[in-house]
Ligand SMILES: Cc1cc2nc3c(=O)[nH]c(=O)nc-3n(C[C@H](O)[C@H](O)[C@H](O)COP(=O)(O)O)c2cc1C
């Protein structure tokens with residue numbers, strides 16, 4: 001049976017498949033995210049007598065499995081139902097969907113699915129506009145605000161340059177940036193700083209999450225500025241090439257943060273064994289990006305659900321087989 005990725009590759013226009021699959025520069029960070037998991041090995045514990053419990057409680061709510069839907073842009077490029085299909089699948093599998101600011105369905109409509117949603121934000125240089133977008137997300141019922149910090153500029157992605165992929169086709173738009181007939185383009189600005197995070201903390205009651213942390217000092221600073229959670233991520237290798245693999249950066253960041261706030265990791269998580277490895281190395285949960293897109297492109301809501309179901313089944317079995325306690329002592333580097 002072909003994989004969802006193979007089906008997506010066949011079904012989508014090349015430029016769209018490449019946008020989803022690709023990354024910055026030589027795509028070494030894209031590959032390294034997965035390769036780093038493949039270098040890790042497990043040393044399971046036996047006779048611990050503990051049944052696996054997949055449920056996780058986070059500042060933005062509870063999930064029945066420690067696998068959350070990462071924020072990814074442009075779901076209607078993958079499937080006509082777009083983010084509605086993804087959200088329905090997340091709701092059915094009782095996990096959190098982090099909605100990209102660049103979703104192609106407005107946040108209010110996605111919220112009507114009843115899914116537990118967090119809203120991902122690219123802070124815009126126009127802070128008044130940013131605050132209006134945050135206000136919309138909060139009013140729609142989003143339970144956390146995920147501020148993406150790894151994108152002061154947009155990464156250079158050779159596949160997109162080669163394909164001439166720049167923007168959404170006619171008829172699709174970033175609906176969270178629409179005000180009446182006008183849809184503003186998303187802006188990236190190197191001037192976004194910790195001061196913007198402080199401002200956001202004042203204007204919203206949603207817990208603030210900083211996504212895209214790759215250095216332990218920044219993780220400490222994020223906590224100091226009131227972050228309720230820290231997301232270790234190199235943006236799936238799409239921003240800066242040659243960033244270390246997310247899973248390799250996790251332990252030192254988990255150490256820096258300690259018990260202060262939960263830490264998540266994303267990038268290259270493809271199997272239940274990857275999930276369990278991430279939990280052992282200090283993550284409370286993981287985010288999954290591209291596998292969700294492939295499920296969506298292949299089979300819409302059903303495909304996303306199947307991807308989440310597979311993660312659940314694999315994580316449950318891996319957790320039982322790795323045993324307890326699930327800590328760093330069960331991970332080996334080869
Ligand atoms: C097609 C695509 C679009 C993305 N869009 C966003 C986005 O809008 N905001 C964001 O914070 N991260 C975005 N990301 C990064 C993901 O949230 C996540 O960090 C990454 O995809 C995880 O790696 P994985 O795809 O290997 O699972 C995007 C990733 C992909 C693949």
Ligand SMILES: CCCCC(=O)C(=O)O
Nearest residue numbers: 072073102151186235238
């Ligand atoms: C303009 C939307 C940005 C999406 C994004 O973050 C990505 O493609 O990695």
